[in-house]
Amino acid sequence: MEKIKNYINGELVEPAGKTYIDNIDPSRGKVYSLIPDSDERDVLEATAAAKAAFKGWSNTPKETRSRILQKISFLIEENLESLAIAESIDNGKPLHLSRSVDIPRAAANFNFYATGILHYAAPAHSMEDTAINYTLRQPVGVAGCISPWNLPLYLFTWKIAPALASGCTVVAKPSEVTPMTAYLLSQLCIKAGLPKGVLNIVHGLGPKVGNAIVSHKDIPLISFTGGTKTGAHIASVAAPMFKKLSLELGGKNPNIIFADCDYDKMLSTTMLSSFANQGQICLCGSRIFVEKSIYEKFKNDFVEKTKKLSIGAPLQDGTKIGAVVSKSHMEKILSYVELAQQEGGKVLCGGKRKVLDGEFAEGYYIEPTIIEGLKYDCRTNQEEIFGPVVTIMPFEKEEEVLMMANSTIYGLASTVWTQDITKAHRVANEIHAGIVWINCWLLRDLRTPFGGVKSSGVGREGGFEAFDFFTEPKNICIKLK
Numbered sequence: 001m002e003k004i005k006n007y008i009n010g011e012l013v014e015p016a017g018k019t020y021i022d023n024i025d026p027s028r029g030k031v032y033s034l035i036p037d038s039d040e041r042d043v044l045e046a047t048a049a050a051k052a053a054f055k056g057w058s059n060t061p062k063e064t065r066s067r068i069l070q071k072i073s074f075l076i077e078e079n080l081e082s083l084a085i086a087e088s089i090d091n092g093k094p095l096h097l098s099r100s101v102d103i104p105r106a107a108a109n110f111n112f113y114a115t116g117i118l119h120y121a122a123p124a125h126s127m128e129d130t131a132i133n134y135t136l137r138q139p140v141g142v143a144g145c146i147s148p149w150n151l152p153l154y155l156f157t158w159k160i161a162p163a164l165a166s167g168c169t170v171v172a173k174p175s176e177v178t179p180m181t182a183y184l185l186s187q188l189c190i191k192a193g194l195p196k197g198v199l200n201i202v203h204g205l206g207p208k209v210g211n212a213i214v215s216h217k218d219i220p221l222i223s224f225t226g227g228t229k230t231g232a233h234i235a236s237v238a239a240p241m242f243k244k245l246s247l248e249l250g251g252k253n254p255n256i257i258f259a260d261c262d263y264d265k266m267l268s269t270t271m272l273s274s275f276a277n278q279g280q281i282c283l284c285g286s287r288i289f290v291e292k293s294i295y296e297k298f299k300n301d302f303v304e305k306t307k308k309l310s311i312g313a314p315l316q317d318g319t320k321i322g323a324v325v326s327k328s329h330m331e332k333i334l335s336y337v338e339l340a341q342q343e344g345g346k347v348l349c350g351g352k353r354k355v356l357d358g359e360f361a362e363g364y365y366i367e368p369t370i371i372e373g374l375k376y377d378c379r380t381n382q383e384e385i386f387g388p389v390v391t392i393m394p395f396e397k398e399e400e401v402l403m404m405a406n407s408t409i410y411g412l413a414s415t416v417w418t419q420d421i422t423k424a425h426r427v428a429n430e431i432h433a434g435i436v437w438i439n440c441w442l443l444r445d446l447r448t449p450f451g452g453v454k455s456s457g458v459g460r461e462g463g464f465e466a467f468d469f470f471t472e473p474k475n476i477c478i479k480l481k
């Protein structure tokens, strides 16, 4: 069975403790490879390597850094098919999604930041003939990057690429649930000639490896994407050490549909925003608010289309709904369907585990589920489920839907469907969320800031703001007389 290795100081190495954790293929419910069960010793070694590499990497001309990172981007593109297959096996997502979204976006992340750094400038301020101030942006040092399992390579590279482009060196931990593409990336980094110690990838469990990264005194910056509870724990460890922190956390995103929307476009996009990646995208719209006059029509059409979604093995052609990521996650999602029913909800379709034939019979498949009849403030509508489960609710007035949309502790993303541009802007202005999509979903220009408000996180990633995060400003003032 394949053993994944850590990537420390430019080499693929076994964990210090020589112990491994099972890596499960969720489409079959079977172990298919082994992940290093690393511990603090591995993190200490990785951090020492990153610290030693920092001076050389941060003083490497940005043109050279850029060329190496672009080479990594090309190698990801060159290996798109094998990376996409690896991602789908590790995560359970349909292959077409890994092929068209996850892996191309990982290549784009490297390319965007490799080229962006060439144009990143710092300001100068003149105090007439008295003094000149200029601001240096210096890389912070060793960056700790911790990522989740839902978009494994996409989110891993979204942190690593701007950190490396900025001149930081990195100690990174991918999710232990989906480690494979990060391992393949380490092989591509070696091929691209990334100097040793610049990027170090330590595999293993959050409370062991993640915690050792967050609490290491020589890692002054943490970029984390994952659950809100984990984010709160990380903040409690990192804040007293005065670390720079970026936390991208959970969501419970509203999808607001007005009667005057372009109905067909809305319906086809709502299928995606509800169930893409089995609803395991932090930006999925899990609470769907529909204006009363079109509620019944929407309900019937949405249920009919959802029933037709083909649930299947991730690598099988035509699969629209693959496996959810793990057995425990499947059980959590199904427990929310039960809770919804206890809270008075009616399951309009789905709601159960789907058992496939043959070798996939033990896989973790859930039927896409639509629930109605719940109050906006019940637990099902307030807590993140992170699976193929959405609720639908009618509304009559704009103020009413805004109140319901804004009623959760989260504020990551939202979607608004209307052809009335004034209403679209007015509603977008009032929604508590870091992102509002009007008549679309999941469109991203990498130059724009990304992140949530309230319990969905602090700090912004994306665009040149990521360079601001991975560098520290130093103001230099020269007196002219």
Ligand code: NAD
Pocket: 146, 147, 148, 149, 150, 151, 155, 173, 174, 175, 176, 204, 205, 206, 207, 209, 210, 211, 214, 225, 226, 227, 228, 230, 231, 233, 234, 248, 249, 250, 251, 281, 282, 384, 386, 412, 452, 456, 457
């Ligand atoms: P998680 O919080 O369980 O794990 C995320 C990462 O943190 C993993 O690598 C894990 O090993 C690590 N970790 C766990 N405990 C840790 C600790 N004590 N110290 C340091 N690291 C620790 O999240 P998950 O289940 O992997 O991912 C799903 C969550 O991520 C959902 O809540 C989802 O909304 C969120 N998410 C948010 C965004 C965003 O951009 N806001 C994007 C994707 C996913």
